[in-house]
Amino acid sequence: xxxxxxxxxxxxxxxxxxxxxxxxxxxxxxxxxxxxxxxxxxxxxxxxxxxxxxxxxxxxxxxxxxxxxxxxxxxxxxxxxxxxxxxxxxxxxxxxxxxxxxxxxxxxxxxxxxxxxxxxxxxxxxxxxxxxxxxxxxxxxxxxxxxxxxxxxxxxxxxxxxxxxxxxxxxxxxxxxxxxxxxxxxxxxxxxxxxxxxxxxxxxxxxxxxxxxxxxxxxxxxxxxxxxx
Numbered sequence: 001x002x003x004x005x006x007x008x009x010x011x012x013x014x015x016x017x018x019x020x021x022x023x024x025x026x027x028x029x030x031x032x033x034x035x036x037x038x039x040x041x042x043x044x045x046x047x048x049x050x051x052x053x054x055x056x057x058x059x060x061x062x063x064x065x066x067x068x069x070x071x072x073x074x075x076x077x078x079x080x081x082x083x084x085x086x087x088x089x090x091x092x093x094x095x096x097x098x099x100x101x102x103x104x105x106x107x108x109x110x111x112x113x114x115x116x117x118x119x120x121x122x123x124x125x126x127x128x129x130x131x132x133x134x135x136x137x138x139x140x141x142x143x144x145x146x147x148x149x150x151x152x153x154x155x156x157x158x159x160x161x162x163x164x165x166x167x168x169x170x171x172x173x174x175x176x177x178x179x180x181x182x183x184x185x186x187x188x189x190x191x192x193x194x195x196x197x198x199x200x201x202x203x204x205x206x207x208x209x210x211x212x213x214x215x216x217x218x219x220x221x222x223x224x225x226x227x228x229x
Contacts (some may be wrong), residue, residue, distance in 0.1 A: 020198065025205040032212035033087045039215065046083035047119040049111065051104060051127065052176040053079045055096050056192050063195040076192045078183070078204065081107045084172075086179040087212070089115060091204040093197035100124070101131040112139045122146055122172040146173045179186030183207055 002009050008214045019025055055068045058075040067074045078184040079092040079100070090107050104127060111118045121135065121143045132143045186207040194200045 003088065014200070020202040024193065025202045025209070029088060029205040029209045029212070032209055033083075033089075036212050036215045037083070037085065040085065042085070043117075045115060045117040046089065047117050048122070049081050049083055049089055049115075049118050050122045050172055050176045051079075051081050051107065052124055052180075053077045053103070054180045055102050056189075058192045061193055061195045063148035064197060066095030069095075076079050076197060077103070077104055078180070078198065078200070079107060080176060080179060080204075081111060082176050082179050084175060086175045086209045087180065088184070088204065089118075091201045093192070093200040093204075100126050101129065102132055102201065105134065106138060108135055108141070112141070120144070144172075182211055186210075 002012060006012055037046070038044050055071045055073045055077050056075050057073055058065045065075055068077070073096060075096050076093055077096050077098065077100075079094065080088055081090040082088055090110050092103065092107050094103050104123075108121070119141055121141060123132070123143060123145055125145055125147055129143045132145065133143050135143050183204060186201075186203075188203050189207060192200050194203070
């Protein structure tokens, strides 16, 4: 189902597979991300990042998968480390039954090695505990755990309770949630159709590269001015 102006699908797939194994898609995403950050008035290399995961269903393609008891979904998790603009720094796809704190060290250790400028992290409450202590003690990074506001509040006698909103935008967390929304706009990422997680990671980098290219060829000027301001 490739457009007619592209080569035969076997040729395209061959290049996709070779570039996936060589890490070319990830490198393209990294180069474009640095250019977009500079165009937005930021440093090319980030100093802070946000960490979170998303559970998605898999298909009949097979491959590693698991059951996420919290989300009641059988499939895989897309673990993302993004900068404060929501641009992907590192993607890690794994079975859905692996707990977030158990999978997260792989991403943070990668950032410590390849992006030493990242000195601060924002994470969800599920990461609290030993993972936060490990990052602080072993990697000497600071971590902020973004807490959800309590939906329960005590009122003194005679004071009428105030209804609390069912949905609240969480500081910094909304950035990575928006990134997951960007990925969901790609039909190939609506579910996990791939046989191996490494291919899913390549599609994440490819879809983000497509988005970053639009910063240069699409309506980028208002976006750049807004971010720079």
